[in-house]
Each structure stands twice: as C-alpha cells, then as structure tokens.
Amino acid sequence: MRTTRQILSKIFTQRFYVENLGFFLVLFYLLFGTVNGANLLNYHLSLIRGFLNSTSFLLIMVGIWTAYALKCTAFVMKTLQSPGYDFLYTTMGSIPTGERRRHWLFIQFNIYLPVLIYAGIAIFIAISSHKWMPAVIIGAVNIINCVWPLLLYEKKLWNPDTIFFIGHIQRWLNKHFTKPPVLFFIYELLINFPLRIISTKLASTAILWLTFLLLHRNESFDLRGLQIGVIVCALLHMQLMIHHRAFDDTYLSFMENLPIPVWRHYSRMVGVYLLLFLPEILMIICNAYADTSILGIVTTIAIGLSLLVIFRSFLYFPKMNTEIHIRYTLSISFIVLFMILAHYEWIAILLMQLIAAIIFFAKYRKYEAYIESTE
Amino acid sequence: MSDSVITLRDVKKNYQGIPILDVPSLEIPAGIHWLQGQNGAGKTTCMKVIAGLIPFSGEILLQQQVSSKKDPVTLRRLINYAEAEPLFPSFLTGRDLLSLYINTKGGDKDWITDIVDILGIQGYIDNPVSSYSSGMLKKLSLLLAFTGNPALILLDEPLITIDTAAVDTLYNLIREKNNEGVSFIITSHQPFDEQKITLTGKLIVADKTITRN
Numbered sequence: 001m002r003t004t005r006q007i008l009s010k011i012f013t014q015r016f017y018v019e020n021l022g023f024f025l026v027l028f029y030l031l032f033g034t035v036n037g038a039n040l041l042n043y044h045l046s047l048i049r050g051f052l053n054s055t056s057f058l059l060i061m062v063g064i065w066t067a068y069a070l071k072c073t074a075f076v077m078k079t080l081q082s083p084g085y086d087f088l089y090t091t092m093g094s095i096p097t098g099e100r101r102r103h104w105l106f107i108q109f110n111i112y113l114p115v116l117i118y119a120g121i122a123i124f125i126a127i128s129s130h131k132w133m134p135a136v137i138i139g140a141v142n143i144i145n146c147v148w149p150l151l152l153y154e155k156k157l158w159n160p161d162t163i164f165f166i167g168h169i170q171r172w173l174n175k176h177f178t179k180p181p182v183l184f185f186i187y188e189l190l191i192n193f194p195l196r197i198i199s200t201k202l203a204s205t206a207i208l209w210l211t212f213l214l215l216h217r218n219e220s221f222d223l224r225g226l227q228i229g230v231i232v233c234a235l236l237h238m239q240l241m242i243h244h245r246a247f248d249d250t251y252l253s254f255m256e257n258l259p260i261p262v263w264r265h266y267s268r269m270v271g272v273y274l275l276l277f278l279p280e281i282l283m284i285i286c287n288a289y290a291d292t293s294i295l296g297i298v299t300t301i302a303i304g305l306s307l308l309v310i311f312r313s314f315l316y317f318p319k320m321n322t323e324i325h326i327r328y329t330l331s332i333s334f335i336v337l338f339m340i341l342a343h344y345e346w347i348a349i350l351l352m353q354l355i356a357a358i359i360f361f362a363k364y365r366k367y368e369a370y371i372e373s374t375e
Numbered sequence: 376m377s378d379s380v381i382t383l384r385d386v387k388k389n390y391q392g393i394p395i396l397d398v399p400s401l402e403i404p405a406g407i408h409w410l411q412g413q414n415g416a417g418k419t420t421c422m423k424v425i426a427g428l429i430p431f432s433g434e435i436l437l438q439q440q441v442s443s444k445k446d447p448v449t450l451r452r453l454i455n456y457a458e459a460e461p462l463f464p465s466f467l468t469g470r471d472l473l474s475l476y477i478n479t480k481g482g483d484k485d486w487i488t489d490i491v492d493i494l495g496i497q498g499y500i501d502n503p504v505s506s507y508s509s510g511m512l513k514k515l516s517l518l519l520a521f522t523g524n525p526a527l528i529l530l531d532e533p534l535i536t537i538d539t540a541a542v543d544t545l546y547n548l549i550r551e552k553n554n555e556g557v558s559f560i561i562t563s564h565q566p567f568d569e570q571k572i573t574l575t576g577k578l579i580v581a582d583k584t585i586t587r588n
Binding site: 170171174175178179181184187188191192247250251252253254256257258259260261365366367368370371 | 390391426427428429430447448449450451452454455456458461462463464465466467468470471474475476479480501502503519
C-alpha cells in the first residue's frame with residue numbers, strides 16, 4: 001500500500017511539475033540555454049556574486065523567489081478548492097496536527113525545491129566569501145517562504161468555504177459595490193482565468209516596450225512605428241475575444257431578456273475593450289508624450305481601440321471560428337498597416353468604427369451561438 | 376374569451392437549417408397556462424423565443440400592442456423569464472443580479488425586498504453565485520422573474536429543486552401577481568396544486584408547434 005506522502009506527492013508535487021512544464025522549460029532555457037556551455041558555471045557564479053554584492057539586486061531576487069512561493073501556494077490552494085478534491089478535507093483533517101504540518105511542509109518543500117537548490121548554492125558561496133548578511137537574508141527569506149504557506153493551508157483546511165488572499169476584499173466589494181455589466185468579462189478573466197489575461201497583457205506590453213525601444217534608438221520618433229506596434233498588440237487580444245464570445249454565449253444569455261437597447265449593448269462591448277486596453281493606453285501616454293503631439297497619441301489609441309472593436313464585432317457572425325477569424329483580423333491589420341504608412345490613419349479609424357457598428361447593430365439581435373458539427 | 380396576452384404570428388425557429396418550431400398563428404389569452412410536452416419537444420425553445428433570448432423569424436405581439444419587431448426593448452421589459460437550470464457568471468452575487476434586473480426592468484424595490492426575505496435569499500445575497508446550491512440559484516432565478524412590472528412571466532420548471540416552503544411562496548406569488556393582471560406560462564412535469572392556483576388552460580408543444588388545449 002502506498003504511503004500518505006506518496007499519495008500527496010501524486011496529488012500535489014507531480015501535478016505541479018506536469019502542469020508547469022512549459023514554465024520550467026522556458027526558465028531552464030533562460031538560465032542554461034542562452035549561455036555558452038563553457039561559460040555556464042562562470043555565468044551563474046557571476047550572477048550569484050552579483051546579488052550577493054548588491055542590495056538592490058538581492059531585493060529583486062528575494063522578490064522573484066517570493067513570487068515563485070506565491071505561485072506554489074496558489075497551486076495548493078487552487079487544488080484544495082477544486083471540485084473532486086473535497087476528500088482532502090476529511091483525510092488531511094483526520095491526521096494528527098504535528099504529522100499533518102509535516103505533510104504540508106513536505107509538499108511545500110518539494111514544489112519550492114528549485115528555488116531552495118539555487119538559494120542553497122548562493123548561501124554556500126556567500127559563506128565561502130564571508131558575505132554573512134546576504135547569506136542570512138537568503139536563508140531567512142526561503143525558510144519563511146516554506147513556512148508561511150503552511151499557516152494558510154491549515155486555515156483553509158478548517159475553513160473550506162472561505163477564499164483567502166483577496167477573500168476579505170472580495171466580500172467587502174460584493175457587499176458595497178454592484179458590478180456593472182461592462183466589468184462582467186473583466187471579472188471573469190481576473191477571477192477565473194488570471195493567467196490568460198496576465199499573459200496577454202504581458203505579451204502586449206512587451207511588444208509596446210520593444211516598439212518604444214526601437215523607436216527611441218532612431219534620431220526621429222516616427223509615430224507610424226508605434227501605430228504598427230499597436231496593431232500587433234490588438235492581434236494579441238484575439239484569444240481573449242474568442243473567450244469573450246464563449247463567455248457571453250454561456251453566461252450572459254439571461255441579459256437578452258433585459259430591456260436594454262442595442263446601442264447600450266454596443267457601448268458595453270466598446271467599454272470592455274477600452275478597459276482591457278487601458279494598460280497599453282497608459283504605457284503609450286507615458287512613453288510617447290515627450291515625442292509626439294496629443295493628437296498623435298489620441299490617433300494611436302483610437303487605432304488600437306478600433307481594431308479591438310472591429311475584431312470583436314466580426315465574432316457576431318456565428319460561423320466565424322478561430323481560424324476564419326484569424327484570416328479576417330490579419331487581412332484587416334494589413335489594410336490598416338498600409339493606410340497608416342500612407343498617413344490615412346483617421347480614415348482607417350472611421351472605417352473600422354463604421355464597419356464594427358454596422359456589423360454589431362445588424363447582427364446582435366440575430367446572433368446565436370453556432371455549434372460546429374463534428375462529422 | 377379574455378383578451379390575448381401574447382400572439383405568435385408565423386413564428387419559426389430553425390437551428391442550423393433544422394426546423395425546431397413552426398407556429399403559423401397562436402393567440403394565448405391572459406391567465407395562467409401550463410405548457411406541456413415531452414422531453415425535447417421544444418418547451419424551453421418556445422419560452423426562450425417568447426422571452427427574446429434566441430432569434431426567430433415571424434412576430435410576437437404582447438397584448439396586441441407591443442411587437443417583437445418594432446419594439447423589442449419594451450417587449451423585454453414586459454416579459455420576464457426564469458430558466459429551468461439558471462446559469463450566471465460565477466463571480467456575480469445575488470445582489471449584483473438583482474440590482475441589474477431592478478435597474479433595467481424597474482418595479483417596486485420594497486416589494487421585491489420583501490420577497491427576498493420571504494424566500495430566505497437575504498442570508499446569501501452578497502455571496503457569489505458560485506457558492507449557491509442548485510436550490511438557492513433556482514430561488515434567485517425565480518425572484519428575478521418577478522422584478523419589474525411584467526405583463527407575462529415565463530417559468531420553466533419552477534417547482535424543481537426548491538424546498539416545499541418556497542413552493543408555497545411561489546404559488547402565493549403567482550396568485551398575487553395574477554390577481555394584478557400578470558399572466559403566466561409555466562412548464563412543469565409535476566402536476567400543479569389546483570387548490571393553490573387556478574389554471575386558465577393548457578398549451579401543448581408537439582410536432583414542432585404549440586396548440587391550445
């Protein structure tokens with residue numbers, strides 16, 4: 001018969017590494033694949049000495065390790081909250097306190113192990129070079145990162161129906177703030193699919209960051225370069241749009257019985273994408289205000305928002321699946337690209353807004369989710 | 376015969392080319408109607424068509440005045456619908472949904488607040504619907520169907536999953552609203568307690584159409 005630890009390993013540790021395989025592959029590539037094999041050891045020794053000798057670098061490392069600890073903790077908490085794992089409450093709850101805490105520590109230790117190995121090597125080098133304070137800080141932070149989640153797991157075990165982390169804030173918000181329909185999809189992403197929205201936003205802002213980096217290397221700031229970057233940002237939101245349609249189809253059908261005119265539904269759709277595009281808007285304003293006019297910034301933002309709105313409107317054609325949608329969005333992007341290069345930005349914006357509105361008003365009331373035949 | 380509450384004119388519903396509903400002409404008088412039919416006969420589709428949840432061809436007239444073609448927003452204000460198996464975004468609270476319904480459908484807030492208390496929803500109204508049991512969700516859905524000033528309320532399998540006290544409350548609500556002139560179309564596989572509500576008639580869904588019985 002398998003021991004409790006073996007079973008817990010299967011439930012938590014093995015699943016954690018399997019589910020995060022992509023994350024670890026990217027991490028492994030960044031740490032070991034980007035450096036020449038002959039210089040690998042020196043590279044890592046330099047990296048470790050770098051954060052042992054610089055307080056600000058060490059703080060960044062502490063932040064990264066704590067972020068990883070949060071990822072580990074979120075995984076265990078999510079497992080405890082997932083349907084099908086209810087048995088953990090009755091089984092773990094039946095284990096004597098001391099033994100159960102050792103089990104929690106075993107789980108946390110195993111999923112936090114990559115950081116512990118790297119931090120252990122760093123401590124060894126720190127002690128060898130008589131860097132006592134960094135060694136103590138690294139040791140203390142990593143011990144704390146292994147211990148504090150246990151308190152959370154214990155609390156969760158005895159309060160299965162309570163959601164921690166943002167639970168208190170969420171309850172307060174639920175009581176004092178009524179969610180307007182424009183926020184429904186944003187809530188859906190933030191609460192049920194945080195990784196999806198975070199990865200999209202990271203990719204989109206990375207594109208903008210790269211765009212600004214390239215633009216600032218040139219002597220003159222060409223606004224059209226930024227606008228092309230914005231087109232790529234809009235294209236990166238396509239996955240969210242497909243999700244948006246599925247969310248509307250599944251959960252918001254009740255809203256069709258509400259006496260809401262189509263123009264308000266349209267405003268809601270535009271509002272959703274304005275809010276989703278807000279991080280990019282802020283980034284554009286902060287990075288471009290010194291290099292271009294207000295009109296230039298407004299034009300760029302309008303291009304981004306118009307692209308998002310027209311891309312979403314095309315999904316009101318029920319048979320528009322992901323593949324067809326990509327074709328349409330790429331075609332529109334190319335047309336807009338050439339219009340931008342020819343300085344026809346506002347004609348492109350007005351055309352996109354007009355087409356998006358025509359599609360929406362013509363299709364909204366007639367739209368019905370299409371289920372593709374598997375045959 | 377009492378005045379017609381709802382009229383269906385050449386109402387057709389196809390799904391991906393397959394006809395599901397075809398009602399050349401039907402007038403339903405005011406009152407409480409029991410919509411009957413076998414599983415898969417199209418009862419829920421009928422209700423969703425009347426409630427404006429799914430598109431269709433043809434026209435629906437409410438009280439011979441409000442047309443689905445000419446005034447779809449008013450039609451939605453006057454027809455309420457409670458689904459058999461309600462599904463809402465998991466993060467919304469009962470209060471979020473109730474506020475949305477009251478803001479759009481209007482109606483007497485004090486009266487609906489009383490119903491919240493009577494149905495015992497007050498205790499969990501600030502919780503996200505993801506934490507609701509099927510019975511709690513059903514009660515919320517029924518409550519939402521009574522918001523505003525509807526002329527017609529469509530209740531799809533209202534008697535399932537709720538407790539006996541809530542069933543009694545529901546009968547009282549139906550009776551009270553019917554006395555105020557609100558009509559009902561109700562589907563149910565369970566027979567109604569005819570001592571508690573008086574049925575005006577039956578509607579049969581079969582062979583892709585609806586007939587009055």
